[in-house]
Amino acid sequence: MAEAEEPGLSDQYPTASPWPLFVALGLTLSEIGVFIGLFPVAVFGLILFGGSVAGILTESGYAERPWPTLLGVGAVLTVLAAALALWQIPLADIALSNVGEGPLLTRLVAVAVAGLVMAAMGSVASLLEQTAA
């Protein structure tokens, strides 16, 4: 984390923000990862996307801190992936050992993993900040 005294780019310049570029990059990587079925690209892309959304909402003042947004995006993705899996895949086939087998299951697991990582990051960072304060 940068020292608190150093003004950031978006504090210094009224018409600059580092986030839009990364929101777009995150969205691109998420789409490629999920649709083409590239597990690591999907996971990291979604994390980049969720993280940048949390960042940009905080920077522009729609949210006070980024962490609840991160937690929220993560939770939504996890729930969505779980719901789709339960709806579209026979219960017996939903098993970690089947990851890499079914095209749908593998993709949904990638989404869920990204969601869980974001949710974990969001909650840990929230807790750390609250206890530090």
Add this chain to the structure above:
Amino acid sequence: MVAGDIVLTGLMAVLLVGIAALLTRIENWRSYTPLAGGGTATGETVVHREKPAGIIRWLTTVDHKDIGLLYGLYAIIAFAVGGIMAFLIRVQLVTPAGAILSNNAYNSILTSHGITMLFLFGTPIIAAFANYFIPLLIGADDMAFPRINAIAFWVLPPAALLIWAGFFLAPVTDNMIEPARTAWTMYTPLSVEQTNPGVDLMLLGLHLSGVGATMGAINFIATIFTERDGDVDWANLDIFSWTMLTQSALILFAFPLLGSALVMLLMDRNLQTTFFAVEGGGPLLWQHLFWFFGHPEVYILVLPPMGLVSLILPKFSGRKLFGFKFVVYSTLAIGVLSFGVWAHHMFSTGMDPRLRASFMAVSLAIAIPSAVKTFNWITTMWNGRLRLTTPMLFCIGFVSNFIIGGVTGVFLAAVPVDLILHDTYYVVGHFHYIVMGAIGFAAFAGIYYWFPVFTGRMYQRTLGKAHFWLSMVGTNLTFFAMLALGYLGMPRRYATYQFDGAIAPLVQVTTFHQLATVGAVILLVGQLIFVWNIVQSWLEGPKVEDGDPWNLERDGMLDREFEWFDEQLEADEHERDPSLLADGGQDEQTDS
């Protein structure tokens, strides 16, 4: 596979950590203070300069003018890429056997040409003008959502890379990933059956560009509704803003639909769904969904250029736009009607003849508001004091080409005529009169008209006129030859034409193909002059000293963007003279 995954995971992890590190270096997350709304806020921090220096400025900008310039650069690059592809197509067709390309290469280039021109040139060049000038024209400080504006732009470069991905990846993957050969309409079942992953990449690229266009549209609607200056009301809103407002509404209804249809197609290809399979929704479902987007798309592309012409043409006619109100009404009418004509692209699919007749009626009806506009442009020039500057020449060229493009469209809208001309070069001639002859020309008119504003310099007038005449002659030679080819029966999307004389008379067909290629050469020379003129004048052209370079004050037609420009010029003068710094000049000094 496993090794590949590990490498990919490593790469992604490094990328993510790198980004996080970069962000913590340049941005201070702790300093964020909650503000109301998401506008560009200065907070309490001291502003030294408006923008960071160098490349960082362009990568992080949320200023509408910078984003407009980025869109413009992007669109010109896409125009060059799509133009080179078009040129290759024309070279191929100088001989019946095909001069330079294999059939596969031809189909790849044909597909990419169409998609590049429509989605990577057409939509972005309009966004370029709109971003730079709508806030200035309506007296807004910036767009309503500056950050969403930047996101909408930054999805476009990856979209282009995805759309062209097959061309880059074919050589390095031993042709495992090739460019798509679906044509821009991506008709099923062909587009489902081509297992080439390059098609998936292209579909994703299109999807991303659609996401960007939708975000942009929401932004323009919000901006025009909420950010107008106090003395700009609906009655005196300029015509370009009106067309952008209508276009944005069309985008809002059309692009999400394209996005959904693309996702369905991707799922049919990768997840064994059957949306467009015979046992599912059937292949025609794709055509309906595609054209429900596709026809509004042609108006998405043509309405703002019509707005540009309606804005610029009166300036050099010395008269206000004739029947302003009716130009606005016809814009709105076209916007509504454009959703009721999509099946005129499907007349020959064997659809119900009663449905066909009703789509024919609505398609013919849409010619009425189009004609209203045309007559209004002509009457604006009537008895006017015409000044044939380069932007004006391009406006007049627009009107002339639009008439030919529109009239040929009316013929196509008649079912019996269409059944004969469908899928021939006549259709290609028709829509190129519009997309090149009209949309392209309006873009050039806009670039020349506002060149002083966004560069502070003047272009070289003689080169501008050369550009116009070469474009006008080239366009009409190329695309009129195509209309003739269509009458002769030459089918479209053919890489070679050594067919039996029963389809079309070979000698005449060859001649017209060669004429079309000559036209393309003329067009190419014109565009080289254009690029040279723009680049050289931007760097070295004479500085514009006067806030009214077109002498519009005389006719009382100086719009707000030139008033703004005038203020900029004055502010610059103060900056150059340090003794004036005290009254609000900008401090160039950077902090540590």
